[in-house]
Amino acid sequence: MDESRPIFIQITEQVENDIIDGTLAEGAQIPSINEFATFHRINPATALRGVNRLVDDGTVEKRRGIGMFVTIGARERLIERRRADFAAAYIRPLIVEAEKLGLDVDQLAALIRAERIES
Numbered sequence: 001m002d003e004s005r006p007i008f009i010q011i012t013e014q015v016e017n018d019i020i021d022g023t024l025a026e027g028a029q030i031p032s033i034n035e036f037a038t039f040h041r042i043n044p045a046t047a048l049r050g051v052n053r054l055v056d057d058g059t060v061e062k063r064r065g066i067g068m069f070v071t072i073g074a075r076e077r078l079i080e081r082r083r084a085d086f087a088a089a090y091i092r093p094l095i096v097e098a099e100k101l102g103l104d105v106d107q108l109a110a111l112i113r114a115e116r117i118e119s
Contacts, residue, residue, distance in 0.1 A: 007050070058077070
């Protein structure tokens with residue numbers, strides 16, 4: 001766990017990452033609140049807060065008496081949201097800076113390709 005960020009947000013992101021990478025398939029049951037609390041050694045209320053964020057945004061649904069399950073279409077919705085967030089946080093500022101430096105799209109793409117090859 002990252003001490004600099006709220007634990008409930010990290011739980012939300014952990015489940016989202018597991019859905020995106022396929023560890024948790026659509027329709028699969030997610031760990032219970034008590035399992036999260038025990039695993040991370042946190043208060044169950046904190047775990048519940050993280051899971052409720054997933055319920056509120058439609059990523060997970062509660063099935064009374066059974067548990068919580070990944071909704072159908074959750075993976076694609078998460079990917080779309082993350083792509084939009086990525087564009088806002090990284091791509092738009094990158095384009096602004098590239099324009100300041102006089103780089104056109106082809107030059108910027110070449111720089112990105114060069115960095116990717118070196119990685």
